Amino acid sequence: MLSMTNLSKVFRTELVETHALRDFSLHVDEGEFVSVTGPSGSGKTTFLNIAGLLETYTSGDYTLDGQNVFTLNDRQRSRLRNEKIGFIFQSFNLIPDLNLYDNVDVPLRYRGMTAGDRHQRICDSLEQVGLANRMKHLPAQLSGGQQQRVAIARALAGDPRFLLADEPTGNLDSQMAASVMGLLQDINQQGTTIVMVTHDPELARQTQRNVYVKDGRVCDEAAPVQLATVNE
Amino acid sequence: MTHNWETGPILRAMSRNKVGALLIALQIAITMTIIINAIFIIVERSALMGRESGVDEANTFYLTSTGFGSAFNASSVIDEDLRRLRGTPGVVDAVQINAIPISGGGWSMSLKTETGADIDGIGTANYFVDEHGVDALDLQVIAGENFTASDVRLRGRNQSDWPPVAMITRALAENLFPDTNYADVVGKTVYIGNDEPVTVTGIIDKLQAPWIGWDRLEHAMLTPEKMDFSSTRYLIRTEPGQRDRLMAEVETALADAYPNRIIRDVDTLTATRERSYRRHSAMITILTAVMVLLCTITALGIVGLTSFNVSRRRKQIGTRRALGATKPAIIRYFMLENLMICTLGIVLGSALTVGLNMALVQWFNQTALDWFYIPAGIGVLILIGQLAVLGPALRAAQTPPALATRTV
Ligand SMILES: Nc1ncnc2c1ncn2[C@@H]1O[C@H](COP(=O)(O)OP(=O)(O)OP(=O)(O)O)[C@@H](O)[C@H]1O
Ligand SMILES: [Mg+2]
Numbered sequence: 001m002l003s004m005t006n007l008s009k010v011f012r013t014e015l016v017e018t019h020a021l022r023d024f025s026l027h028v029d030e031g032e033f034v035s036v037t038g039p040s041g042s043g044k045t046t047f048l049n050i051a052g053l054l055e056t057y058t059s060g061d062y063t064l065d066g067q068n069v070f071t072l073n074d075r076q077r078s079r080l081r082n083e084k085i086g087f088i089f090q091s092f093n094l095i096p097d098l099n100l101y102d103n104v105d106v107p108l109r110y111r112g113m114t115a116g117d118r119h120q121r122i123c124d125s126l127e128q129v130g131l132a133n134r135m136k137h138l139p140a141q142l143s144g145g146q147q148q149r150v151a152i153a154r155a156l157a158g159d160p161r162f163l164l165a166d167e168p169t170g171n172l173d174s175q176m177a178a179s180v181m182g183l184l185q186d187i188n189q190q191g192t193t194i195v196m197v198t199h200d201p202e203l204a205r206q207t208q209r210n211v212y213v214k215d216g217r218v219c220d221e222a223a224p225v226q227l228a229t230v231n232e
Numbered sequence: 233m234t235h236n237w238e239t240g241p242i243l244r245a246m247s248r249n250k251v252g253a254l255l256i257a258l259q260i261a262i263t264m265t266i267i268i269n270a271i272f273i274i275v276e277r278s279a280l281m282g283r284e285s286g287v288d289e290a291n292t293f294y295l296t297s298t299g300f301g302s303a304f305n306a307s308s309v310i311d312e313d314l315r316r317l318r319g320t321p322g323v324v325d326a327v328q329i330n331a332i333p334i335s336g337g338g339w340s341m342s343l344k345t346e347t348g349a350d351i352d353g354i355g356t357a358n359y360f361v362d363e364h365g366v367d368a369l370d371l372q373v374i375a376g377e378n379f380t381a382s383d384v385r386l387r388g389r390n391q392s393d394w395p396p397v398a399m400i401t402r403a404l405a406e407n408l409f410p411d412t413n414y415a416d417v418v419g420k421t422v423y424i425g426n427d428e429p430v431t432v433t434g435i436i437d438k439l440q441a442p443w444i445g446w447d448r449l450e451h452a453m454l455t456p457e458k459m460d461f462s463s464t465r466y467l468i469r470t471e472p473g474q475r476d477r478l479m480a481e482v483e484t485a486l487a488d489a490y491p492n493r494i495i496r497d498v499d500t501l502t503a504t505r506e507r508s509y510r511r512h513s514a515m516i517t518i519l520t521a522v523m524v525l526l527c528t529i530t531a532l533g534i535v536g537l538t539s540f541n542v543s544r545r546r547k548q549i550g551t552r553r554a555l556g557a558t559k560p561a562i563i564r565y566f567m568l569e570n571l572m573i574c575t576l577g578i579v580l581g582s583a584l585t586v587g588l589n590m591a592l593v594q595w596f597n598q599t600a601l602d603w604f605y606i607p608a609g610i611g612v613l614i615l616i617g618q619l620a621v622l623g624p625a626l627r628a629a630q631t632p633p634a635l636a637t638r639t640v
Contacts, residue, residue, distance in 0.1 A: 045637050054554055054633040075558050081633070082556020093551040093636055097245035107555040109238055138248075154555070166637050 001162065001193050002028040002051060007060030009046050009216075020046040021216040024060070028195060030161075033188040035204040036197045038213035044197040045166055047213065051195060052085050052164045053077045065161060082110050086155030086192075088165035092147040094139040094154075100126060101135040104154045111158065125153040129183060145176030152183055156192075163187065165196040169203060181206060242569050252537050253573050256530075260577025260613055263530045265584040268609035269592065270519040272601050277512045283449070285333045286401075286438035288370035289501040291324070291470045293479050294332055297486060298463040299493035306462045307386065309490055316489060317466060317482065318364070322474035327368035329467045330360040330459060331442050333452075335504050338442030343400075343453070345408055345420075347427040355448045356404050357441030360387065360457040368469050369439065374402065376418035376434035383433075383456035394424050395455050399434035403450035430455075444508050475500060527616055534620035538566055542628040549628050550635025559629040566625035567618060574617040578610050585609065 009021040020043045028034050036044050049055040050062065053069060062069055065084060072080065081087075094103050101122055108118040126132045129149035131142075139147050148168060155163060165184070169177035181203055188194050196207065204210045212220045246253050297313065299306060310328055317326035331338030342353030359365065363379040366372075376399065385395050400408075405417040412420075414435050421429045439452040470478050479498055487495045506513075542549070549562060557565075585606060592598035 049634045049637055052554070054637065078553070078556050078558040078561075081554060087554050087636065089551070089636060093547065093554075095245070095548050095551070097248045098241055099244070102241045102244060105241065106552060109241075110552075110556040110558075110561060158556075 001030040001032070001065060002026070002195070003061075003063045004047075004051070005061040007050065007062060008058045009043070009050060009055070010058045019216055021050070021057070023217060024213075026211060026218055028193060030193055031188070031191055032209065033185070033194045033207045034196070035207040035210045036195060036213060037199065037201070037204050037210060038219070042213045043216040044213055046216075048164050048166050048195065048197055052087060053081050078110075082107055082158065084161045086158060086160035086163045088148070088151055088155055088163065088168045090167040090170040092139070092144070092151045092171075094147055094150055096139055099136050099138055100131060100142075100150050100153075103139065103150060104157050107154060107158045121157045121159075122153075125157040126150075128156060129153045143176070144172050145179060148172060148176070148180050149183065152180070152187075156187065161193060163192050163194040165194065167197055167199060169198065169200060177203065238565060238568065239572070242565065242572060246569065246572070252540070253576075256533055256537055257573050257577040257580065259530050259533050260574055260617065261581035261584055263526045264578060264581030264609050264613050265588050266526055267523045267612070268581075268585045268601070268605050269588050270523050271609070272589070272605050273598070274516050274519050276599065277516055280444070281509050281512050283440070283444075284438065285440040285501070285505070286369070286371060286436075287333050287440075287501060288469055289505060291472055291475050292368075292370075292467060292501040293470075293475055293499060294329075294465055294467040294501070295483065295486075295498040296463065296465050296496050297493055298496065299490070300462070301492045304462055304492055306464070307458070307460050309493070310458065310460075310464065312489070313466065313486060314364075316485065317468055320478065320482065320485070322471050322478050323482075324469040324471060325364050325367035326466055326468040327361050327364045328459060329365070329368075329465055331357070332465065332467065332501070332504060333357075333359075333369075333440050333442055334444055334501075334508050335442050336444075336508055340441070341424050341453070343404070343408060344423040344427070347423050354404070354407055354451070355446075356400070356451040356453045357443075357448075359439070359452060359454050360459055361454055362456060362458055365454055366436075368467055370469060371439055372437040373399065373434045374437045375415035376432070378434060379454075379456040384458050385456065387457045387459050389461060392425065394428050394430055395457060396429070396431060397433045397456065398422075398430045399436050399454040400432055401436045401439050401450055401452045403438075404453065405432070405435050407451070530613075531616050531620040534570060534617055535624060538570065538621050538624035539627075542566070542624045542631075545628075546631055547635060547639050549631040550633055550639070553631060553633035554636040562629040562631070563622075563625045566621050566628055570617050570621040571614065574614050578613060581613070582606055582610070 004024055004026045007021055007024040008019065011018040011020055024047060036047065038044050046055065050057050069077070095106065104122045104125060105118055108121060123132060126135060129152055131146060131149055131153065134142065139150065142150065169180055172180060177200070184194060184196065185206070198204055211218055299309060314326060314328060317323055339358040340355055341358050343356055344351050344353045362384045363381050366378045383397055402414045405414040408422060409417050409420065417432050417435060420432050422432060424430050436452070436454065438450070441449050441452055443449065468478065468482060483495050483498050552562065586601070589598070589601040593600050
């Protein structure tokens with residue numbers, strides 16, 4: 001599904017070169033639920049951005065769903081993001097001026113679906129996260145947990161093969177975090193591959209596999225149970 | 233990838249941030265109202281300024297000769313002056329004349345086709361010239377004949393009767409005799425002053441009156457007269473390119489030839505036209521400046537609002553990119569948003585435009601706007617809007633998708 005081999009990412013500014021990733025290799029199989037942990041600045045977000053085609057990499061190999069993504073142009077990358085990848089962000093990234101319905105609609109419009117198709121998918125995915133009755137509400141009228149559910153609905157509406165989440169529970173209290181985690185697990189059960197960056201060892205333990213990243217490298221692919229001791 | 237126009241979401245998002253959009257729409261409406269009416273006025277004024285006097289303006293100048301002293305014999309000085317002028321190399325022809333076309337000052341009379349006090353006359357400008365008038369003014373006699381030397385009579389200082397023959401412009405002929413072909417007006421009698429009969433002996437293609445704001449500007453009548461006035465005007469037409477040189481030469485020559493008089497007001501017809509139409513050209517300059525200013529301000533307003541929105545929505549744009557928006561989709565978003573604001577402005581502006589024009593028609597004697605100015609104005613405003621939004625929209629499209637994860 002996702003395969004990175006000896007990937008490196010260097011951020012260059014006039015003053016410094018930051019090696020955010022070096023010799024980064026990781027394989028995620030179809031249907032897996034993988035958590036990524038590691039200290040701050042270790043390169044987790046960088047990895048996720050590259051995996052989700054939000055950023056390019058400096059060297060190495062990355063194939064997504066059998067496709068080498070290095071040569072894709074911006075339009076093709078946009079299309080791939082739109083069709084195959086769902087994103088969940090730490091701060092939800094809902095569009096504040098749009099109601100829930102229109103928020104979920106955003107990626108669907110970029111796919112050029114008919115209005116009827118879009119309507120069906122929006123309703124279904126809001127239903128799935130339990131917010132179908134709040135469609136006309138603005139994000140600001142919702143709790144953080146609810147907003148993250150809307151963001152999940154937005155990611156799901158496009159029926160992605162692959163869900164990328166960067167600290168999806170980072171801004172939520174433990175109760176809300178648990179419910180979001182439960183939702184992700186349901187989604188994974190239904191066949192969607194999920195990669196989730198988290199700081200929370202408790203959540204990492206609930207995934208099938210944990211990847212520990214340090215200094216831009218996959219340090220230890222440990223089973224989630226062992227992780228608690230490694231992660232500070 | 234096909235693309236859904238985001239009209240609905242844009243409208244709904246905008247309705248939650250109305251003020252900026254409404255202000256821009258209002259600005260567009262006002263700009264549209266003013267520029268359309270201004271362009272209309274400019275076009276009208278330009279058309280007025282483009283009207284030809286019928287005279288060879290580029291090569292014509294005139295001057296005033298004022299004699300003094302009891303020994304001054306106007307009639308003989310005039311004869312001698314004209315002989316001298318007409319004999320000067322570079323001069324095409326010269327004529328003594330009572331008034332200068334489009335200069336603002338002159339004579340006018342009322343003409344009638346029948347006698348009787350209760351009959352309304354038609355106004356005309358009157359020019360007194362001899363048989364050289366046609367050549368000196370560069371006129372075309374399109375029917376009948378030019379005057380001959382024997383037609384020319386002497387008009388005294390306080391004499392108010394009229395010679396028996398006259399030439400009139402085609403426009404005057406057609407207004408006097410609406411049912412007659414202008415050529416057939418030759419030979420007809422018109423009545424002037426105290427119902428004095430004058431026979432039309434020639435039709436002039438075109439010659440304007442001295443007053444450019446007059447609605448009878450194209451009405452002119454030439455009578456064959458030599459004015460026995462001590463202060464009189466000469467109009468001189470030169471070969472192309474000779475005018476400025478001859479102006480100086482002629483002035484000295486005339487002054488030298490007869491010292492007991494003053495030569496003054498030596499001026500070209502070009503300068504006269506400029507002076508007469510100064511209010512029009514000033515109006516055009518002011519309106520053009522206002523238009524440029526308004527368009528610039530509107531464009532800057534749009535650039536400002538869009539730039540503000542782009543920076544305010546940076547994270548949103550990054551998120552949209554992450555969710556699959558291509559760069560063109562981001563550009564399209566802002567262009568479409570602007571188009572929608574423009575549309576509101578245009579709807580409002582069309583109503584205001586017509587309203588302002590109606591007010592101008594009512595209170596300032598302006599003519600009613602031609603319909604096509606509205607779509608043309610709409611086109612211009614949309615173009616300004618789309619061009620203004622393009623820069624910020626292109627910048628928005630450069631927002632990296634990684635911004636979605638990199639900002640809080
Ligand atoms: N755009 C950038 N320009 C320069 N350096 C960057 C950029 N983005 C990230 N970095 C650097 O790359 C390294 C990895 O950053 P990254 O955000 O991937 O870490 P992280 O593991 O997600 O950290 P955290 O847990 O705090 O979110 C850091 O040293 C960071 O400063
Ligand atoms: Mg991070």
